[in-house]
Amino acid sequence: MTRLSERYSILFVEEPKDPDEAHPQGHVKQVKINDHLTVFTPYIPWHNWPTMCSQYVPLLKKHVDAIEASAFWFYSPYYVHLLKSFNPGKVIYDCMDEHSAFKNASPNLPAYERQLLGRAEVVFTGGRSLYEAKRDLHNNVHCFPSSVDSEHFEKAMDAATEVPEDLQEVKRPVVGYYGVIDERIDMDLLAKTAQLLPDVSLIMIGPFAKIDKKEAAKADNIHYLGKKDYALLPGYLKGMDVAMMPFALNESTRYISPTKTLEYMAALKPIVSTPVRDVVREYKGTVAIEDNATSFAEAIRAYLQETEEQKQSRKKLQAEKIKANSWNKTVEEMERLAFKDQGKGNSQSSPSKRSVPMD
Template sequence: MHTSLVKEQDIRQPILWFYTPMSLPIAADVEPSLVVYDCMDELSAFRGAPPMLRERERELFARADLVFTGGQSIYEAKRAHHRSVHAFPSSVDAAHFALAREATTDPADQRDIQRPRLGFFGVIDERLDVELVARVADERPDFQLVMLGPVVKIDPATLPQRQNIHWLGQKSYQDLPAYLGGWDVAIMPFALNEATRFISPTKTLEYLAAGKPVVSTAIRDVVTPYGDKEAVHIADASSFVAAVEAALAQPTEARLAIADAMVSATSWDKTWRSMSKLMADALQAKRSAAVRTEGNVPCSTI
């Protein structure tokens, strides 16, 4: 949002919603009715993060009325920095990903890949444990690893190349259920490093909504609650293949019952209703405080 746009469109006291502290200068001259900092991750831990990001975040904490976090871990990391921090773990478009359960036709670039298929979709960057991907492929040459997503911040030449690893590139959101429908296990082979310390992967619920068994490394916001409730198999590098084998052998009916219970407990609509209430309450509190302040202005004695 540029100040010129605000003036041209006669926008008065907008709600400012920040996804990154680096956007602060853009709205420096805007007078908002409310400021929300939607903190989805610890961006300062990402490769190539701007050096001034932490300082900008301190400025944003000082300006924000509300802070929303994308998961429990990042909530615990941020709650000491602001008076009103609220955890909102990612939800899921359940109906969209449930289409995978009925998918009967493979996308063209997946059609000729043999089974069993282990699938992943997401950004392929420093958060992905590429050595683990290679290890799984080497330990089980019969497993076919289908990897979807753009390669960002890492050299594509460093990705392990095997006959049973298929780097298929970025796919549209609309096409994901069709790919998921042809997988036998959905995997989250994340590295355990600074960039993944606070992540709460949206794909966890998307995989479960698709009805797929899921295997993940020990990302904290996956272990609790998904691992604790046996919705996701948790493994390290040495046990990942065994966890995939266990996922493949798990009775479908029992697995789907657990997955459906977790998926049905959340929705983006529910998340937005909760956020909206917090915002309405914060706006009302600010208006009430302004009225009290105006009422306390001393009258002129002249």
């Protein structure tokens, strides 16, 4: 969205947060990213999704001057109910996850997605597995595996970038993960890896979601550092000797294409992952892919003992992969498909003709 804001005015509306003393019900936090990109966070008590969406209507009417000339860019089917109140000039569905596979997902979510697919003119998917799941549900689906803001994460290699204090206090060597800590993390693998590598510190950075902290893997050498700002991530990456993706293999990870793979890679960090399908298909050869705690720990140990020749060979492969997956290239192609091909009348860029009732 930051790149698109160079050419379009964008209002990015986040999921609602529960009201609190600092943010009473109805408050909308506004953060101006640049002259053409503003992020709104509404503070609304939880209701069902149709009711939640109705509370977004006055917000959008107040801040968007020309709805019918605007594009609605959806990241989640939950917000399809907005289309009962608005008729935007264009509807785009950017499917980054199979939300229905997540823990505590609404049983109505598949129906919401069908409604959104019926209104969308173009659908983007954030990985090959998602593309394969959606390509027969709409006639204009395009696959965009993860891209990376390489300039941001390359700061991990900058001498001026400081390793945050809480990570400096952790015993080296450090193997780290950042991202949401939820049902997608294989806690059993994490605990066993910690046991197999007692001299290595395993760092988990990110907020807990949908699971209780009591369910988290525990060991003297596992450290949970909490949620960190995006701007600080290069500093945390700089302090890692190896980056890891200890994902469980379950329904919630079946369609994921983790963006952090390329972020780790932009910092030229060695990476160990479990065999998530899209990671295997996109990054085999540049990521060590292991399916059990023993081999996961062995791969970490091997990276910690890399020779200089092995290190340079790995970094060369990673740099080539990064060069082919920049956000600039991805956004340019998305913009062409979403906006610049409209009206050409070819079957590849025509909107879906399905009519789906908005129940």
